[in-house]
Amino acid sequence: xxxxxxxxxxxxxxxxxxxWMEKGFFHSEPDEREPYTIVIPPPNVTxxxxxxxxxxxxxxxxxxxxxxxTGKNACWVPGTDHASIATEAKVVSKLKxxxxxxxxxTRSEFLAHAWEWKEKHxxxxxxxxxxxGASCDWERTKFTMDQxxxxxxxxxxxxxxxxxxxxxxxxxxNWDPVGQTAVSDEEVIHRETKSKLYYLKYYISxxxxxxxxxxxxxxxxxxxxxxxxxxxxxxxxxxxTHLQGKKVLIPLVNREIPIVLDEYVSMDFGTGCLKVTxxxxxxxxxxxLRHNLPVIDILDNFARLNDKAQILIxxxxxxxxKKIVSMLNEQRHLVKEEDYISQVGYSERTDAVIEPKLxxxxxxxxxxxxxPALEVVMNNKIKLxxxxxxxxxxxxxxxxxxxxxxxxxxxxxxxxxxxxxxxxVVVARSPEDALEEARKIDPNVxxxxxxxxxxxxDTWFSSWLWPVSVFDPGKPGFPGKTPxxxxxxxxxxxxxxxAPEILFFWVARMIMAGGEFCSDxxxxxxxxxxxxxxxxxxxxxxxxxxxxxxxxxxxxxxxDGVRVGMLLCSSAxxxxxxxxxxxxxxxxFANKIWNAYRLVKGWNIGESESQPEHSIKAIEWFDNLLxxxxxxxxxxxxxxxxxDALMHIYKLFWDDFCAWYxxxxxxVYGGEIDKATLESTILFFDKLLRLLHPFMPFLTEELWQNxxxxxxxESIMVSSQPDSKSFNGTVLEKFALAKDAIAGVRNIRQxxxxxxxxxxxxxxxxxxxxxxxxxxxxxxxxxxxxxFSQSSDLVSGASFMSxxxxxxxxxxxxxxxxxxxxxxxxxxxxxxxxxKSVNAKLGxxxxxxxxPGHVVEMEKKKQSDAQTKISALEKLIQDLKKQ
RNA sequence: GGGAGCAUAGCUCAGUUGGUUUAGAGCAUCUGCCUUACAAGCAGAGGGUCGGGGGUUCGACUCCCUCUGCUCCCACCA
Numbered sequence: 001x002x003x004x005x006x007x008x009x010x011x012x013x014x015x016x017x018x019x020w021m022e023k024g025f026f027h028s029e030p031d032e033r034e035p036y037t038i039v040i041p042p043p044n045v046t047x048x049x050x051x052x053x054x055x056x057x058x059x060x061x062x063x064x065x066x067x068x069x070t071g072k073n074a075c076w077v078p079g080t081d082h083a084s085i086a087t088e089a090k091v092v093s094k095l096k097x098x099x100x101x102x103x104x105x106t107r108s109e110f111l112a113h114a115w116e117w118k119e120k121h122x123x124x125x126x127x128x129x130x131x132x133g134a135s136c137d138w139e140r141t142k143f144t145m146d147q148x149x150x151x152x153x154x155x156x157x158x159x160x161x162x163x164x165x166x167x168x169x170x171x172x173x174n175w176d177p178v179g180q181t182a183v184s185d186e187e188v189i190h191r192e193t194k195s196k197l198y199y200l201k202y203y204i205s206x207x208x209x210x211x212x213x214x215x216x217x218x219x220x221x222x223x224x225x226x227x228x229x230x231x232x233x234x235x236x237x238x239x240x241t242h243l244q245g246k247k248v249l250i251p252l253v254n255r256e257i258p259i260v261l262d263e264y265v266s267m268d269f270g271t272g273c274l275k276v277t278x279x280x281x282x283x284x285x286x287x288x289l290r291h292n293l294p295v296i297d298i299l300d301n302f303a304r305l306n307d308k309a310q311i312l313i314x315x316x317x318x319x320x321x322k323k324i325v326s327m328l329n330e331q332r333h334l335v336k337e338e339d340y341i342s343q344v345g346y347s348e349r350t351d352a353v354i355e356p357k358l359x360x361x362x363x364x365x366x367x368x369x370x371x372p373a374l375e376v377v378m379n380n381k382i383k384l385x386x387x388x389x390x391x392x393x394x395x396x397x398x399x400x401x402x403x404x405x406x407x408x409x410x411x412x413x414x415x416x417x418x419x420x421x422x423x424x425v426v427v428a429r430s431p432e433d434a435l436e437e438a439r440k441i442d443p444n445v446x447x448x449x450x451x452x453x454x455x456x457x458d459t460w461f462s463s464w465l466w467p468v469s470v471f472d473p474g475k476p477g478f479p480g481k482t483p484x485x486x487x488x489x490x491x492x493x494x495x496x497x498x499a500p501e502i503l504f505f506w507v508a509r510m511i512m513a514g515g516e517f518c519s520d521x522x523x524x525x526x527x528x529x530x531x532x533x534x535x536x537x538x539x540x541x542x543x544x545x546x547x548x549x550x551x552x553x554x555x556x557x558x559x560d561g562v563r564v565g566m567l568l569c570s571s572a573x574x575x576x577x578x579x580x581x582x583x584x585x586x587x588x589f590a591n592k593i594w595n596a597y598r599l600v601k602g603w604n605i606g607e608s609e610s611q612p613e614h615s616i617k618a619i620e621w622f623d624n625l626l627x628x629x630x631x632x633x634x635x636x637x638x639x640x641x642x643x644d645a646l647m648h649i650y651k652l653f654w655d656d657f658c659a660w661y662x663x664x665x666x667x668v669y670g671g672e673i674d675k676a677t678l679e680s681t682i683l684f685f686d687k688l689l690r691l692l693h694p695f696m697p698f699l700t701e702e703l704w705q706n707x708x709x710x711x712x713x714e715s716i717m718v719s720s721q722p723d724s725k726s727f728n729g730t731v732l733e734k735f736a737l738a739k740d741a742i743a744g745v746r747n748i749r750q751x752x753x754x755x756x757x758x759x760x761x762x763x764x765x766x767x768x769x770x771x772x773x774x775x776x777x778x779x780x781x782x783x784x785x786x787x788f789s790q791s792s793d794l795v796s797g798a799s800f801m802s803x804x805x806x807x808x809x810x811x812x813x814x815x816x817x818x819x820x821x822x823x824x825x826x827x828x829x830x831x832x833x834x835x836k837s838v839n840a841k842l843g844x845x846x847x848x849x850x851x852p853g854h855v856v857e858m859e860k861k862k863q864s865d866a867q868t869k870i871s872a873l874e875k876l877i878q879d880l881k882k883q
Numbered sequence: 884g885g886g887a888g889c890a891u892a893g894c895u896c897a898g899u900u901g902g903u904u905u906a907g908a909g910c911a912u913c914u915g916c917c918u919u920a921c922a923a924g925c926a927g928a929g930g931g932u933c934g935g936g937g938g939u940u941c942g943a944c945u946c947c948c949u950c951u952g953c954u955c956c957c958a959c960c961a
Contacts, residue, residue: 003920005920005921006921006923007923190959197961217961218961219961220961221961232961264960265960265961266960266961269960269961270960270961271961273961274960274961275961276961277961281961283959283960283961284961342959342960342961343959388887388888389887391886391887391888392886392887392888392955392956395886395887395956395957396956396957399957500955500956501955501956531955535894568895568896568909568910569895569896569909569910570896571896571897574889574896575954575955576895577894577895579894579895579910581894581910581911582895582909582910584923585909585910585923587923588921588923588924589923590923591921591923591924592920592921592923592924594920594921595920595921595923595924596920596921597920598920598921599920599921600920601920602920635899639899641897641899643896643897644897644908647896647897647908647909650909651908651909658920658921659925659926662920663925666920669918669919670919743926743927746926746927747926747927747928749915749926749927750914750915750926750927750928751914751927751928753915755916756916756918756926757918830905833905834904834905836905837905838904838905841902841941841942844941844942845941846940846941846942847902847941847942848941849941850940850941850942851902851941851942852902854902854903855902855903855942856902858902858903858904859902859903859904861903861904862903862904865904866904
């Protein structure tokens with residue numbers, strides 16, 4: 001059978017994914033085995049796969065596949081997040097493109113459009129994950145707005161409300177006057193913006209009339225002076241002591257406002273006088289709270305001045321700014337203006353300048369919940385990987401603020417609060433329950449009198465329940481309730497793989513909800529991936545256009561190649577600088593494995609062939625090496641060092657298995673292989689494929705299926721990880737020396753321009769295992785191997801050393817003796833330097849007295865080895881010089 | 884402004900409670916090879932004194948201080 005010289009992933013990937021699905025290998029049901037559970041960080045339902053997802057989900061799949069192969073009942077729960085802001089924005093802009101304004105629709109009409117959109121675009125990302133090979137239990141796919149999941153959110157709200165932890169309060173939100181919505185802090189982009197700092201005169205009031213004295217304030221927003229409710233100075237500022245207790249008049253409108261004292265003011269910025277505008281600046285709002293100042297909001301939702309401004313009513317804020325500056329100038333209130341650069345917030349979606357706006361929002365108290373959630377991380381009940389994030393986590397948890405859980409949107413779980421005609425509020429799980437509650441307040445009220453709160457809940461308010469509600473949506477909100485079988489079995493989950501930037505938004509809150517409703521942590525380990533950046537270190541983003549399309553990458557390089565490429569360069573918590581050459585490396589590796597398979601499959605057994613000594617030795621060596629490697633790999637996995645584990649297997653396969661093992665046991669062209677060697681080789685190959693499977697699921701399945709006869713329905717993904725046996729270090733050391741001998745001869749060939757086809761002899765003085773002679777002969781094309789005791793016995797040739805073993809290759813007439821001498825002298829120099837440093841240590845009494853015994857022993861061994869080598873080299877140089 | 888982290892070969896990174904040869908890997912580079920598994924390959928080689936300075940120690944890439952540069956988080960001074 002002819003096998004192609006290149007591996008073509010496209011032909012195999014779809015086939016095996018279908019096979020795995022058909023056999024139900026991804027599906028998990030509770031049973032007597034130990035569970036291994038991961039819940040996916042749910043991507044936005046209408047999102048598409050980006051490089052961050054690729055990395056994140058590759059890591060999860062590696063962990064899940066490995067767990068499945070170590071006897072665990074592995075369950076990876078997939079799903080999507082309704083992502084209220086992002087999804088609603090997409091639906092709004094889609095409708096706009098069709099000429100439909102959101103404002104013209106009722107809530108239910110809009111939601112119908114949104115669901116339609118979700119049905120059409122939702123889940124694309126999950127299909128893309130399948131291309132990557134993700135072994136999710138698709139039968140368990142969840143969506144945060146599935147009815148039971150949504151009910152869990154409502155139940156949770158009611159639970160916390162009844163506990164007195166949810167309240168309504170005024171808060172400054174980021175208002176997007178173009179998008180007509182509040183946006184979260186994460187959706188505000190701060191950019192340095194050129195503006196002006198205006199210095200304005202406020203006259204001191206004398207019985208409501210401007211006096212002769214005045215204060216000068218500096219502001220970037222003169223159009224908001226009509227909303228001023230105080231002037232603020234620092235209590236220790238002696239320049240203004242005489243003004244304490246006085247009042248000033250706002251220019252143009254002549255409203256009288258007090259001068260208040262607050263340490264918030266910096267004495268050395270601007271003029272040291274600050275105008276306080278509580279409605280339009282968060283800091284001013286807080287000053288206002290401290291001094292009981294009124295709040296005057298002079299802007300409408302489109303950021304136009306309203307009638308409270310008294311002047312310039314109806315003008316848009318920036319137009320108003322221009323006009324008011326000239327008005328102030330005319331009336332001689334403008335002292336001067338300066339160019340000024342400040343950080344201004346812009347809406348990520350509309351690029352409008354964000355307007356801080358006061359509004360009534362729902363909050364969840366966080367201080368109490370934060371305490372146990374901090375503790376479980378600090379005491380390692382939940383481990384953060386890498387550990388450095390513990391600091392960041394603690395910092396946030398110790399300064400936790402109440403959580404604003406309401407959003408002025410329609411797409412999401414509507415807040416289950418109903419208002420009575422008199423404004424009183426009831427909170428309940430359903431309209432019926434709400435009516436019942438309402439009647440306790442007012443027996444005459446009927447359902448039509450109740451008006452439900454317009455806002456929806458923050459998306460994180462549903463995702464924080466995710467590890468609980470995917471198994472038992474009836475549990476959140478009911479801490480005392482017995483968990484269902486699924487939750488009891490799968491919770492706590494094992495590992496969570498996510499990005500550090502949502503450590504607080506999501507991870508911390510899951511820990512709180514899990515603790516509250518299940519009295520246990522939601523997961524044991526949190527593996528934090530880095531951000532995928534481009535070669536220049538820039539974050540990958542649509543607007544920069546520097547993000548490759550993951551699906552195209554998979555088509556071009558194969559899913560296995562992409563997985564390997566991403567993983568090779570990604571240690572936990574470090575950003576990864578993505579470069580397509582890494583994916584190329586992954587593809588090349590897949591091809592290497594493919595070709596190793598081609599080689600082995602091409603071998604025919606010669607029944608009469610006896611097993612050559614070099615094959616016996618190679619098998620013994622590789623068997624020991626494999627055991628040692630498995631131990632190393634297990635250790636890497638135990639510490640979540642996935643890229644180290646992969647790199648170890650990479651080298652084990654490419655260097656040790658292909659370049660050494662296969663080359664040694666390979667029969668001469670046209671020859672046949674003995675049965676024992678072929679069987680061992682196939683067994684090694686099988687083990688290597690199983691080690692590789694979590695990283696390269698498709699290729700390993702393809703080869704594993706064909707390596708030997710398999711039972712129908714078998715699969716590498718439900719086989720097992722190879723076990724390590726105890727290994728013999730001496731075998732490995734002896735082989736290492738033989739490898740050095742071979743490399744030494746090859747080096748001589750290269751530097752002297754001797755063809756590999758020309759047979760050479762080798763003289764050895766030292767410990768080269770006689771059992772490995774045939775190996776050296778075959779691999780270095782050596783005719784005879786001789787032992788020698790005196791280098792003076794040898795004439796023209798080249799020499800090298802490995803450890804304390806000396807090697808000599810006779811080369812008649814080919815050698816430039818002076819060059820040999822030069823080489824030996826350079827090495828001698830190096831050894832002298834080395835010996836000097838060792839001697840210095842051993843000559844230091846304090847070292848000998850204080851260093852542990854084994855360290856001193858080691859140094860002594862180094863010393864004697866170096867001395868042996870030096871004398872050998874000196875002898876060699878002497879002999880060479882005689883010629 | 885506050886806090887955290889990082890700085891090791893051209894690039895991306897290891898270096899596991901300071902002590903196995905005066906630092907390792909992969910990629911890239913250079914040299915020689917189309918050798919019948921693989922040029923997406925084979926064989927060989929070169930390359931860093933661990934950001935600068937100081938300190939602790941018998942011993943520092945590893946611990947402490949300091950300077951420089953970069954990154955992130957938080958607050959963003961009217």
